[in-house]
Amino acid sequence: MVTIAAFLIIILLSVALIPFVNVQWKGMITVTAVIMVAVLSSIIAFGVLSGTNYEYLFRGSLATGRIAVRIDALSGLFILIINFTFITGAFYGLQYMKAYRTQKSNLTLHCISFILVQASLIGICALQNSIAFLTAWEIMALSSFILIIFEHNKRETLNAGINFLVQSHICILLQTLAFIWVALKMNSYDFNAIAIFSASGSLLTGVALFLCFFAGFAIKAGFVPFHTWLPYAHPVAPAHISGIMSGVIIKIGIYGILRMVLLIRNDYLLVGYVILFISIVSGIYGVMLAIVQHNLKKLLAYHSIENIGIIGIGIGLGCIGIGKGNSVLTFLGFAGALLHTLNHSLFKSLLFYGAGNVNQSIHTMDIEKLGGLGKLMPQTSFLFLLASLAICGLPPFNGFVSEFLIYNGMFTGLPGSDKVLLTWIVSGLFGLALIGGLAMLCFTKAFGCVFLGTARHQFSHTPREAAFGKLVPMYAIAALITAIGLFPKIFINALSRPVALFTHINVDAYFAPGKLPAGNAISMIGICAAGFMLLVGLIYFIRNKVVVNRPVEFNTTWGCGYVAPTVKMQYTASSFIRAYRKLAEPVLSIHRKKKEIKDVFPKGGELETHPYDKMEEMFIDYPLHLLKAFFNRFTFLQNGNLQFYILYGVVFITLALSVPFAFEYIKTLINFLNKL
Amino acid sequence: MISFILIVLASLFFTGIINRTKSITSGRKGPGIFQPMKDIVRLLKKGSVYSKTTSIIFQIAPSIYFASIIMAIMVIPLGEYKGIISFEGDFVFFAYILGVGKFFMIISALDTGSSFEGMGASREALFSMFAEPAFFILMGSFALLTGHTSFQEIFASMHFGPYISYILGVLATFVLAMITMIENSRIPIDDPKTHLELTMVHEVMILDNSGFDLGMILYATNLKFAMYGALIANLFMGSFPLYLTIPFFFGIQILFAIAVGLLESFTARFRMNHNAQYILALSSVSLLIFLGVLVILGQLN
Incomplete structure (x- = not known):
């Protein structure tokens, strides 16, 4: 109180x-x-x-x-x-x-x-x-x-x-x-x-x-x-x-x-299948649209849909686990979903803060105009890179831990299941693997085009690193992201109590050594993550020691012998995803404006692409359009004639007054409805 | 530990054998099988040229790429002998750690600000992304067949039944071999011997790397070949004693290398814009394996 x-x-x-x-x-x-x-x-x-x-x-x-x-x-x-x-x-x-x-x-x-x-x-x-x-x-x-x-x-x-x-x-x-x-x-x-x-x-x-x-x-x-x-x-x-x-x-x-x-x-099994289906669709559709976005924050927004999909896959698996009475599947599904909820809140806020730093120093979110910020804003770009790796589910960061739990849930759910469940799990595997791959395409595009290479347009002033005060909360998030990646066991243990609500297994059982489902694997991925970081450090250290006395030269980027490359010759974000866009075009709705180069002396060729959401077209815009068309039929009522408006009033009053006469009919109607 | 050493040994001559096979089929004598390693050693001794546009990412990426492949090799077992790392679901770690290396190679290519390298990076990202589902469905089928979820347990307990099992083994070899070709950017996905930047995938990504870094990247490719070769070998190695396993391992590695050489000699490369569909179709072969497993388990009656 x-x-x-x-x-x-x-x-x-x-x-x-x-x-x-x-x-x-x-x-x-x-x-x-x-x-x-x-x-x-x-x-x-x-x-x-x-x-x-x-x-x-x-x-x-x-x-x-x-x-x-x-x-x-x-x-x-x-x-x-x-x-x-x-x-x-x-x-x-x-x-x-x-x-x-x-x-x-x-x-x-x-x-x-x-x-x-x-x-x-x-x-x-x-x-x-x-x-x-x-x-x-x-x-x-x-x-x-x-x-x-x-x-x-x-x-x-x-x-x-x-x-x-x-x-x-x-x-x-x-x-x-x-x-x-x-x-x-x-x-x-x-x-x-x-x-x-x-x-x-x-x-x-x-x-x-x-x-x-x-x-x-x-x-x-x-x-x-x-x-x-x-x-x-x-x-x-x-x-x-x-x-x-x-x-x-x-x-x-x-x-x-x-x-x-x-x-x-x-019926947990049925509900599990429904959630699993919607989640796989959300995951794949979200990331498919994220890739074609040119606005950095919009790209991140579509990625949220993808990550909600991953969380949903975990929840779906957990529900199926309850339905099947498979407590390991239940544990791994819900633990994966809950951990991914935490993880996504960390790396997504870090990514948005990073995008905010870029926005405040350059005042644009158009990926096609950015580039080369890595050298000007090294700390922001480092933090953005870390979060990108985490959101792609790559070790040694936290995204991997939760995706690993969900994968592990699917693989342990496989043996001993029936045909229907097997089909669902395999489509889940397909979906999750595809989401992982697409996320990588998306974030190599986002990070590479915003922070690497050279700037794609003239900035009105030199971009500067964000203020220290903005970076401190970002570093705090980054520290937690790394901590979950390196010490996953601690966090999974903390999750045991919420997950135990679903599994109905006494919580203390999970804390006993060897009782946590996949406990060995979870501590191993922490060790492997640490090992990987050490290995990278070691190899980079050896490389630096070896090359320290070698001759080093700085020159222009290779361009088939052309030595005066301009910024415009750089690969753009649109061209980076062009092959993907061609493949995905049937599923997505991309509005294109194209002016081909024709004459001997070519001039003024251009290509514009505006990605739009096909689901929005189908489920929001089209019904709204029909609704509008329907209501437009009644515009004749509002014709601006005062006489007509008075007529409407009279008609309404007459109808209202005639209610008592039709009382019996209305009563039977209501009784009929009540019976339904 | 033993598998790690064997894979490193196999990586020393793997590409040499491919090159030798290609030379012999085209009527040349060809270089010795250790020539690729000699080239790499020569590169490791050289100085470097860096592009002015690049940042620290470009310099650290090859080290991360190399480390990711070393880490992935540690997961691979040899028959019933565990790899250095082994736990439930270790193949998920295997696939994702390779992803880390790829991620860094792609962004390091974008770091140079070149149109060629961006093109290569775009293709690499797209192709390897479509290969991922095939691998996971393949491993899922084996997990279903054996009831285990780690490389070592799966390979150690994979007992093939009388007829359908051989088809499964062959199909799995096909999928793994194709994934090898995709990951290493070889024919039929990409031609490493092409001389035009516009038609390259992997080669064009590393145009600006030189010296020690280039040496590391090239050696990593050799390691990758031997790594997938070891996976294929594991498909057929039961629980033999060690004195049989080691010759068997090298036998399969050499056979695989010769097969790759023959494939590269006698097939043409796919059209670049059809590659993605082709790679995604690889998942359907994996699904066939999954169906085969269902048949074995009697789930399809």
Whole structure:
């Protein structure tokens, strides 16, 4: 109780204080509030992860019923992930926002929303009462909308923000529907009612309820085809907001799905197949589109969809494991998914902060215009490279550990399965391997074209390395990324308690030596990662020792003997992925404008490509187009004639008055509907 | 440990044998089988020329590439003798550690700011990415067949049944051999002897490397050949005693090298823009192996 009170007081106090202080202090108060909230909630979360669950019941009101604050291991883990990302985000944002010091009122709103988003995210993890949960969710949706539209004087920012707002509310609508369904039947808003309801009903009810929740949470998480808001919202938000959004706000969707897996008893096998299918599609589709993007932040946004796909593959495998009663598969699937959730929040926020550094020093995100920043911004480029390797799932970093767990889950799930499951696992293997390969293509493009070679256009001023204050939170994230890569066992052990909720195996069993599934392999990949780093160091050291006295010459890049290469002769990002684009064109929707070179004296040839989202075309644009066409048929009603409008009024009143005459018919209709 | 030493030994003459086979089939006498190694040693003794556009990435990438291949070789077993590193799912580590090396070679090619090297890098990234699913489905099939998930356990417990097993072994050899050709950029994917930059894949990526770095990259290619040769050898080596295993190992390595030489002599290279489809189709051969495993396990009734 004291903690919750302190939590609320800090938030209210800081929100009340921010409007009345000057610009420097706004940022300081935000950072302080974020840290204090983080410390308070992390203390509980650490306690929960070491085995003491937290529960507090508020009396609530007549409308809500009792409001339960329950923090179990799953909530605890997500609270820790949220807090870490928000602390680094706050420190990074403090420096990033220095460029906007003149926009005082705008900053006030930004700071307040920042604190509210963190608080509401923690609230979502802790609250187990439908109405309180939805309220927290709504606060989160609205305040992240305000965070996204910080640069609201730009048209595209507003468009993206409104798109986000609409889709967020569809997500809330679906959740509300599902919650109402349970509340109607059980007459209680507590989450435990969901468990009782699904346990008493048939399996099919459970599946339907789960899928309703899943669709709602999938919009937030960004599963294909519910992903369309994501690539708009990420590029227009300030860098630290993009990092937080990709790092934790979309992960709250994953939290919701996992929570519902725990609460709703259903046909886990069927649900597992559904999640696995959607996830494989999301993973491959996300990265396929990421490769063709020319805007660095948009590329990263599509990569979030890919990584949500990988997390989903883990969840799907875990559900199949529950359905089959295979506790090793369950452990590896959910452990992989949870670890990847943590990992993705780390490397994706690092990548977005890196992109933010580039953006603030060059003021463009167009990959085709960048290049050669490695020499001018060495620290940013080093951190970006590290995160790129991690996101491709390459050892010795953290991405490899979680992908390894999921792979291991699939390989251990293979023996002794039936035909159907085998087919699914093999398609999962195919998907995950393809995702890994495509991610490598994508990030060699992103890193190579932004940081290596020479600049592809004339910068208005020389780009400079980002300020020290921006680099510190980035180094903190990089340190954690490396730590997970080198000491995976510690982190998997920390995950045992949340995973044990799904496996229903006593947690202490996992801590006994040799009992952790794939425990030996997990400690081995840590050792191998360290060994690899040492080996690279050793070989590089020997090389440097050997070549130290050799003659070294610096000359122009080889160009078949041509010695005056220009910047324009460099390979561009589009040409780097041209072969891929040709292959993927049937699946993607790329608008091209081409002017061929014809005459003997060629002039003015050009090629423009605009990648667009085919799923968005199919699932959003086309239905909207049909809807518009349908409503256009009624435009004759609005013809501007006053007489007609009066006529409409008269018709309406007549209809309203005739209701009593048709009362009996309406009653039978309602009775009929009720019977359905 | 024993497999590591054997692979290093095999790498000393592997490319030599390929070159010798190619010379003999084209009616030449050809250089000795240790000539490629002599060339590499000569390169290791030389100084370097660096492009002015390059950064530290260009200088460190060859070392990382070399280290990644050494690390991958450590995973490979010899029959029932474990590699230096062995754990459940070690082939995932094998594939991903090779990926690290590739990642750095690709970005080091982009570091030179050359149009040729970008072209090579683009092709290398695309081709090797499509080869990945084939490898994973292949290993998945073996994991299903044997019930184990590490190289050593899979190879040690792979007992072939009467008829279908031979087809499986042959198909797996085909897949691994094709992956070798893709990874090493040889015919039918790429022609290392081509003289036009526009038609190269791997060669064009390392146009700007010289001296010690180039020596390391070339030796890494030899190691890679011997490494995949060892994988193929493992497919057929049961649990023989050591005095039989070692000659068997070298026999298969030499046979594989001659086969590669013959393949390079008598086939033409594929059209560059059809390569990707072809490589992705390799996954379907892996799927055939998977189906074969299903048949053996009686899952298809």
